[in-house]
Amino acid sequence: MKELKEKILKDGKMIGEDILKVDSFLNHQIDVDLLNEMGREFAERFRDRQVEKILTIEASGIAVAVIAAQYFNVPVVFAKKAASNLSDNTYCEEVFSYTKNRTSTICVDKKYIAPGESILIIDDFLANGNAVLGLAGIVRQAGGELAGIGIVIEKGFQPGRKKIMDELGIVPESLAVISSISAEGPVFAGLEYNKNI
Amino acid sequence: MKELKEKILKDGKMIGEDILKVDSFLNHQIDVDLLNEMGREFAERFRDRQVEKILTIEASGIAVAVIAAQYFNVPVVFAKKAASNLSDNTYCEEVFSYTKNRTSTICVDKKYIAPGESILIIDDFLANGNAVLGLAGIVRQAGGELAGIGIVIEKGFQPGRKKIMDELGIVPESLAVISSISAEGPVFAGLEYNKNI
Numbered sequence A, B: 001m002k003e004l005k006e007k008i009l010k011d012g013k014m015i016g017e018d019i020l021k022v023d024s025f026l027n028h029q030i031d032v033d034l035l036n037e038m039g040r041e042f043a044e045r046f047r048d049r050q051v052e053k054i055l056t057i058e059a060s061g062i063a064v065a066v067i068a069a070q071y072f073n074v075p076v077v078f079a080k081k082a083a084s085n086l087s088d089n090t091y092c093e094e095v096f097s098y099t100k101n102r103t104s105t106i107c108v109d110k111k112y113i114a115p116g117e118s119i120l121i122i123d124d125f126l127a128n129g130n131a132v133l134g135l136a137g138i139v140r141q142a143g144g145e146l147a148g149i150g151i152v153i154e155k156g157f158q159p160g161r162k163k164i165m166d167e168l169g170i171v172p173e174s175l176a177v178i179s180s181i182s183a184e185g186p187v188f189a190g191l192e193y194n195k196n197i
Helices: A002-011 A023-027 A030-046 A063-073 A130-142 A158-167 B002-011 B022-028 B032-044 B061-070 B130-142 B160-168
Strands: A011-017 A019-021 A055-056 A074-082 A089-097 A102-109 A118-126 A145-155 A173-182 A185-188 B013-015 B020-021 B053-057 B078-084 B090-097 B102-109 B118-126 B145-155 B175-184 B183-188
Touching: A002 A023, A002 A030, A002 A145, A002 A173, A002 B145, A019 B020, A030 A063, A030 A145, A030 A173, A030 B061, A055 A063, A055 A130, A055 B013, A055 B020, A055 B183, A063 A118, A063 A185, A063 B032, A063 B061, A074 A130, A074 B118, A089 A130, A102 A130, A118 A130, A130 A158, A130 B061, A145 A158, B002 B022, B002 B032, B002 B175, B020 B160, B032 B061, B032 B145, B032 B175, B053 B061, B053 B130, B061 B118, B078 B130, B102 B130, B118 B130, B130 B145, B130 B160, B145 B160
Parallel strands: A055 A074, A055 A118, A118 A145, A145 A173, B053 B078, B053 B118, B118 B145, B145 B175
Antiparallel strands: A011 A019, A074 A102, A089 A102, A173 A185, B013 B020, B078 B102, B090 B102, B175 B183
């Protein structure tokens, strides 16, 4: 998605060789107009899928998920980070974060994913794929159908895409795929990953 | 706001005498159509204020803030919960949560509130007022102007409103004010608090 890549090049900040900070428009301050462009783009990319609900994860997935949900006319559910899986009323999965170097438990109340419901997962970043695999595990526990996986920014040089394709058999749709990070900044992947360069 | 009160009466769950769960449409699963009604209502209530940015707090404030921001055409900043105030680049405040019985530190990067900027605080709940006072403290540290305080659900039987009026001299605008909770469920406050019963 052209507007997003331009924004990343203009306002993204590199920290070291593999951390891209997009605090100024996605993860801390939020550019709501840009999120609307993203929402329209997700709706276009998933237009042939049945989507009954969007599932994301707190906190930074919530903004893009709720804006996108307006273009699908569906509710959003966000998985909550819990200290541990304490309740019989929730579906939970363990998710290891390389960025934070710790495992957290994410949970969704059983009431909010019904068996057979078509669930679109949306998240802000795809790197190692653990958050998406955790969300997909919750959908599987609930007996839901995975309608697709929509990602705002994918780090294509990390193994998330391959793990998702291997384990779920689903090709993630990423609005911007960074193939590598050079001294000058992020380099975007070609057409093999992304419809709109 | 009539639609919100009807939704609370229909789908809110009481736990004990003073906890209202609105997990099914606001805090875990999100009814995006209802959030749009809320966004329009906030825009109407604050139509005579200059608003340059909306400030909220992760995680459950984010959804309503970003949807509302569409009606103000402004960006959103959400305060992050931090283990402690580690950075010189952030404004932080301590916030005690009665629900969780613990103090957390909330922080905003100094880049995202400019001196003189008009900030509208939006949050999902007002009870004891500590989250709003923490957000207002961050605005004050940044030298910003507080344009107003918009709340989705206020527990009118708790001291948040009085504390905010005493400490900030600002009257919060709450879309639904619960004056008391009876065995049958929540009871809504009268016109003294709320324009649209």
